Amino acid sequence: YRGMAVAGTHPDEMGVGPVYAVPKLLQKFGLRMDDIGLWELNEAFAVQVIYCRDKLGIPNELLNVNGGA
Numbered sequence: 072y073r074g075m076a077v078a079g080t081h082p083d084e085m086g087v088g089p090v091y092a093v094p095k096l097l098q099k100f101g102l103r104m105d106d107i108g109l110w111e112l113n114e115a116f117a118v119q120v121i122y123c124r125d126k127l128g129i130p131n132e133l134l135n136v137n138g139g140a
Contacts, residue, residue, distance in 0.1 A: 073100055086119035090126045104128060114139030 076099060078091030089112050097103065110129050114120040117139070124134050 086115050089123045093127055109136055110134045
């Protein structure tokens with residue numbers, strides 16, 4: 072655990088908070104996306120985590136490697 076970042080979204084955007092929170096967290100600690108070896112995003116719905124993956128540019132092979140929620 073390194074830290075956390077919070078990002079609010081409109082109710083109709085439920086589940087896409089990582090798109091806004093991840094860049095804030097990386098900036099806070101001076102990191103880049105490729106500094107992270109594995110990614111775990113809460114998977115409320117498959118489409119939600121796919122959207123976040125695509126918007127953040129996370130390689131599929133590094134995301135939720137042991138399955139989603």
